[in-house]
Amino acid sequence: MNPVQREILVVDGDERTRTLIEQTLTEQGFTVTAVRDGDSALRRIEAKPFALVVAEIRLPGSLDGMTTLQYARAQQPGLKCLFTSEFAPAEQCRPRRLHRQAVSPAGTRGLRV
Numbered sequence: 001m002n003p004v005q006r007e008i009l010v011v012d013g014d015e016r017t018r019t020l021i022e023q024t025l026t027e028q029g030f031t032v033t034a035v036r037d038g039d040s041a042l043r044r045i046e047a048k049p050f051a052l053v054v055a056e057i058r059l060p061g062s063l064d065g066m067t068t069l070q071y072a073r074a075q076q077p078g079l080k081c082l083f084t085s086e087f088a089p090a091e092q093c094r095p096r097r098l099h100r101q102a103v104s105p106a107g108t109r110g111l112r113v
Contacts, residue, residue, distance in 0.1 A: 010033070017056070055068060
């Protein structure tokens with residue numbers, strides 16, 4: 001597998017959640033970079049390509065997860081993203097015309113990539 005295909009960027013303002021996602025993906029053999037906000041994510045994406053971004057919809061700072069992805073795709077067209085949210089209602093996602101949406105209860109039991 002191409003090394004870039006193993007690179008995942010995790011963007012979440014909650015340190016515990018960010019760490020949990022990072023540890024889970026690392027245990028699955030992925031190389032993970034984890035950051036707190038959209039601005040930090042964009043700086044990382046400018047520096048190197050990622051196969052996937054896992055982003056909280058509501059991020060601290062001036063950029064939410066979806067806006068961060070829009071800017072990220074300008075840098076890396078076709079970049080895939082998995083949005084997560086502890087609080088954002090599904091209606092918040094619909095106006096942006098996401099390709100697919102899955103709703104799951106919190107937790108990583110049984111999570112495999």
